[in-house]
Amino acid sequence: MNKQKDATIPTIPFNALVSRWFGRNLIRIYAVLGFTYLFIPVLYTFAFSFNDSGKSNLVWKGFTLDNWRNPCGAPEVCTALGNSIKIGLLATIFSTILGTMIAFAIGRYAFKGRSSSNLLIFLPMATPEIVLGASLLSLFLVFHINPGFWPTVIAHVMFCISFVVVTVKARIASLDPRLEQAAMDLYANEFATFRRVTLPLVAPGIAGAALLAFSLSFDDFIITNFNSGTLKTFPEFVYTSAARGIPAQANVIGSAMFILALFIVIAGQFVGRRVKVSK
Amino acid sequence: MADVSSATHGDLRLTRITKSYGDFTAVNDLSLTIPEGSFFALLGPSGCGKTTTLRMIAGLEEPTVGSIHLGTTDITTKRPYQRPINTVFQNYALFPHLTIFENIAFGLRRRGLKDVTADVNKVLELVELPHLAQRKPTQLSGGQQQRIALARAIVNRPALLLLDEPLGALDLKLRRQMQIELKWIQREVGLTFVHVTHDQEEAMTMADTIAVMNEGEIEQMGSPADLYDNPGTAFVANFLGQSNLIKGRIEGTDGDNLVVDLFGQKISMPKNRSHAVDSSIYAGIRPEKFRISLLGTPTRGNVLTGGRIEDVSYIGVSTQYQVTMPWGQEVMVFEQNDDGVPPFDKGDEVVISWEPIFTFALRGDDDVEAGLEVNPEDPDEE
Numbered sequence: 092m093n094k095q096k097d098a099t100i101p102t103i104p105f106n107a108l109v110s111r112w113f114g115r116n117l118i119r120i121y122a123v124l125g126f127t128y129l130f131i132p133v134l135y136t137f138a139f140s141f142n143d144s145g146k147s148n149l150v151w152k153g154f155t156l157d158n159w160r161n162p163c164g165a166p167e168v169c170t171a172l173g174n175s176i177k178i179g180l181l182a183t184i185f186s187t188i189l190g191t192m193i194a195f196a197i198g199r200y201a202f203k204g205r206s207s208s209n210l211l212i213f214l215p216m217a218t219p220e221i222v223l224g225a226s227l228l229s230l231f232l233v234f235h236i237n238p239g240f241w242p243t244v245i246a247h248v249m250f251c252i253s254f255v256v257v258t259v260k261a262r263i264a265s266l267d268p269r270l271e272q273a274a275m276d277l278y279a280n281e282f283a284t285f286r287r288v289t290l291p292l293v294a295p296g297i298a299g300a301a302l303l304a305f306s307l308s309f310d311d312f313i314i315t316n317f318n319s320g321t322l323k324t325f326p327e328f329v330y331t332s333a334a335r336g337i338p339a340q341a342n343v344i345g346s347a348m349f350i351l352a353l354f355i356v357i358a359g360q361f362v363g364r365r366v367k368v369s370k
Numbered sequence: 371m372a373d374v375s376s377a378t379h380g381d382l383r384l385t386r387i388t389k390s391y392g393d394f395t396a397v398n399d400l401s402l403t404i405p406e407g408s409f410f411a412l413l414g415p416s417g418c419g420k421t422t423t424l425r426m427i428a429g430l431e432e433p434t435v436g437s438i439h440l441g442t443t444d445i446t447t448k449r450p451y452q453r454p455i456n457t458v459f460q461n462y463a464l465f466p467h468l469t470i471f472e473n474i475a476f477g478l479r480r481r482g483l484k485d486v487t488a489d490v491n492k493v494l495e496l497v498e499l500p501h502l503a504q505r506k507p508t509q510l511s512g513g514q515q516q517r518i519a520l521a522r523a524i525v526n527r528p529a530l531l532l533l534d535e536p537l538g539a540l541d542l543k544l545r546r547q548m549q550i551e552l553k554w555i556q557r558e559v560g561l562t563f564v565h566v567t568h569d570q571e572e573a574m575t576m577a578d579t580i581a582v583m584n585e586g587e588i589e590q591m592g593s594p595a596d597l598y599d600n601p602g603t604a605f606v607a608n609f610l611g612q613s614n615l616i617k618g619r620i621e622g623t624d625g626d627n628l629v630v631d632l633f634g635q636k637i638s639m640p641k642n643r644s645h646a647v648d649s650s651i652y653a654g655i656r657p658e659k660f661r662i663s664l665l666g667t668p669t670r671g672n673v674l675t676g677g678r679i680e681d682v683s684y685i686g687v688s689t690q691y692q693v694t695m696p697w698g699q700e701v702m703v704f705e706q707n708d709d710g711v712p713p714f715d716k717g718d719e720v721v722i723s724w725e726p727i728f729t730f731a732l733r734g735d736d737d738v739e740a741g742l743e744v745n746p747e748d749p750d751e752e
Contacts, residue, residue, distance in 0.1 A: 244724040272430055275450040277477035291467045
């Protein structure tokens with residue numbers, strides 16, 4: 092091989108270097124701007140959870156850990172949080188079980204009215220919450236059920252089911268039917284096939300649906316406000332206290348929820364990566 | 371769990387099986403006996419009904435009419451898990467959430483066996499992958515997954531092992547290697563293998579008996595050599611290798627031979643190689659059975675004169691000639707490159723000859739195009 096070096100290496104003009112730099116980094120700049128936009132409110136909430144606020148948490152008055160040391164310090168905040176968690180867990184359990192069963196029915200079996208069921212499932216997602224909330228309230232009143240804890244749970248189960256069905260159905264659709272056939276071929280009867288093959292493979296979808304249901308329920312204000320009566324959930328607490336100044340404890344709980352959610356997502360990613368690596 | 375272990379065994383008998391989906395008949399009045407211990411292939415193009423047949427044997431489909439017996443037991447309507455039959459699925463269908471060990475142990479555990487370790491390890495040794503026991507299926511290469519799928523089925527020692535295009539996803543070299551290995555494993559474990567494929571070479575390499583299927587029916591059944599040397603229909607003649615089919619007429623008999631007229635030239639062929647029903651026939655000769663020589667040189671056996679070389683392709687082991695006959699038909703001739711004679715040239719006037727015993731005769735009303743139009747490389751079936 093004969094390699095001849097040129098006497099001079101041609102240089103690239105400055106303009107071209109600049110545009111090359113932009114070409115390579117534009118997406119990063121865009122990403123940084125996008126995330127900044129998304130996270131400034133979160134950071135604000137987080138920062139003000141450390142505010143030595145007193146009555147109103149609108150102006151920065153100095154750093155303190157007191158709010159974090161005593162998150163239940165403000166009146167009613169932990170009662171409201173407890174209500175939200177109880178309602179959220181119950182709504183999650185019921186909507187996940189019912190929604191998963193509906194998803195299997197629609198995703199796996201041909202029956203009369205399947206496509207209309209499929210359509211009807213989407214309806215609560217598309218209906219404005221304010222309408223749902225008001226209608227549910229009048230429905231409960233017609234049946235002489237007073238607003239309160241259980242009507243709220245029932246309302247939450249109702250709107251969470253749609254999201255569970257959609258999430259689980261997507262997972263079922265991606266399931267290779269041959270895996271179940273292979274299980275049956277290997278002496279697993281219908282129940283064993285479901286328990287050993289179908290359920291484990293659909294489980295990530297169900298878990299995702301449950302998380303989604305919980306966060307939807309925990310977060311809900313409009314429908315809850317119509318149906319909870321004198322019971323106060325965390326979003327309702329934050330809303331009503333906004334008038335006289337939200338206590339910093341609300342920021343603490345909000346930040347804690349955010350960190351918890353972040354932790355769950357990262358853990359999910361980690362588990363997902365381990366499964367991916369084994370791919 | 372139902373006890374399905376070794377109670378039932380014996381020959382598999384399909385009796386007058388038909389499977390229809392609405393107006394479409396996938397399998398039409400099919401009867402078949404697969405002897406215990408044999409390596410049996412169902413060969414045919416996409417949509418010929420071979421996979422449907424396999425799925426009915428596995429219990430994943432139920433025949434519209436007809437019955438399936440294993441030995442003396444009627445298994446027609448038994449659920450898949452009630453049959454001592456296991457399947458190696460196309461694309462393997464390994465359980466992605468289980469380790470290789472648990473994949474293989476799956477069938478044993480479902481049958482209630484407690485100690486599965488020894489059996490699983492033994493079959494992992496057999497497929498030469500004992501080091502992969504704790505991996506997940508997606509960490510394995512295609513060839514390794516194929517072997518695990520096989521191991522997962524044979525560890526149960528089924529009375530019948532079904533293979534649905536098991537090598538379709540592998541590349542050519544690996545496929546050749548696995549063909550030989552599968553054959554070896556079948557002899558080693560002594561199970562009955564029923565193998566579904568569209569690849570005639572694969573079927574011929576592995577199977578003791580091949581049933582060639584076309585449009586839901588069995589065209590012909592026999593050993594690979596029988597089918598190749600003496601095909602009964604144009605479909606079989608064309609689907610298994612290449613054939614020259616020349617229109618002719620039986621003129622008479624001469625002892626054990628028939629005298630046949632092919633466009634004015636007389637040839638002879640053994641009586642027992644004729645599948646014709648009357649005097650109108652197609653005479654069939656495989657391209658490699660033809661010899662080619664220049665006009666005027668001595669010849670033996672059957673001779674057809676007046677050929678002219680249209681095209682020459684040098685393949686290495688052989689040279690392939692396209693020869694135009696006086697009646698306008700083009701015939702293929704494969705000559706081994708083993709005699710030191712330089713190849714003929716395009717335009718040479720030649721004589722083709724062959725030994726009479728290599729001739730076969732098909733019905734004169736057969737469709738000479740049958741089996742040519744199908745695309746045997748298409749692995750998606752039904």
